[in-house]
Amino acid sequence: MKIAVLALQGDFAEHRKKLEECGAETFEIRQKKDIMTEFDGLVLPGGESTVIGKLLHELDIYDILKEKIEAGMPVFATCAGMILLAEKIENDDKVHFGTMHMTVKRNAYGRQLGSFRTDAAVKGLGEVPMTFIRAPYIADTNGAEVLAYVEGKAVAAREENQVALAFHPELDENNDIYRYWLDIVKNYTK
Numbered sequence: 001m002k003i004a005v006l007a008l009q010g011d012f013a014e015h016r017k018k019l020e021e022c023g024a025e026t027f028e029i030r031q032k033k034d035i036m037t038e039f040d041g042l043v044l045p046g047g048e049s050t051v052i053g054k055l056l057h058e059l060d061i062y063d064i065l066k067e068k069i070e071a072g073m074p075v076f077a078t079c080a081g082m083i084l085l086a087e088k089i090e091n092d093d094k095v096h097f098g099t100m101h102m103t104v105k106r107n108a109y110g111r112q113l114g115s116f117r118t119d120a121a122v123k124g125l126g127e128v129p130m131t132f133i134r135a136p137y138i139a140d141t142n143g144a145e146v147l148a149y150v151e152g153k154a155v156a157a158r159e160e161n162q163v164a165l166a167f168h169p170e171l172d173e174n175n176d177i178y179r180y181w182l183d184i185v186k187n188y189t190k
């Protein structure tokens with residue numbers, strides 16, 4: 001299994017470490033030539049969704065990645081990555097990949113009190129630690145399945161091979177959610 005980690009912003013190094021701990025091979029996408037190689041899954045780390053969205057176009061990698069995702073490539077998206085996948089952003093008129101049928105709200109916990117840690121159950125996995133940093137939440141879904149709630153707000157969702165998390169699993173010890181997604185990749189590559 002070869003996983004591409006978008007390395008334009010955010011914790012791409014931490015994601016690679018986690019994925020490799022779970023037995024996957026990883027590499028970074030920094031420019032167009034990097035996506036010319038074959039890979040089985042894509043990780044979209046956090047950062048600032050507007051900046052990442054702009055860079056995807058400037059680097060001319062947006063169309064190729066969108067095509068791959070639409071063709072079923074598994075995606076693991078955290079925080080800003082989740083915003084990139086949402087078909088609608090409640091407080092922003094932009095749409096990036098728009099491949100998950102859900103509406104998200106950016107900076108949904110307020111800018112000052114925006115960072116916190118908690119534990120909550122993820123469907124099929126039990127409790128996992130969750131670190132939120134100026135996180136979005138899922139305000140509505142129109143096809144995406146909610147996998148976790150924190151204080152009544154949906155914070156994780158899956159739609160076919162796409163898994164989107166409002167929190168940052170790369171910052172916690174627990175690797176269950178990576179294994180959960182890597183199983184999706186395994187089934188996809190079978």
Ligand code: GLN
Pocket residue numbers: 045046047048049050078079080081083106107133134135136
């Ligand atoms: N606030 C960021 C955004 O709206 C997301 C934050 C994050 O990725 N940690 O894009």
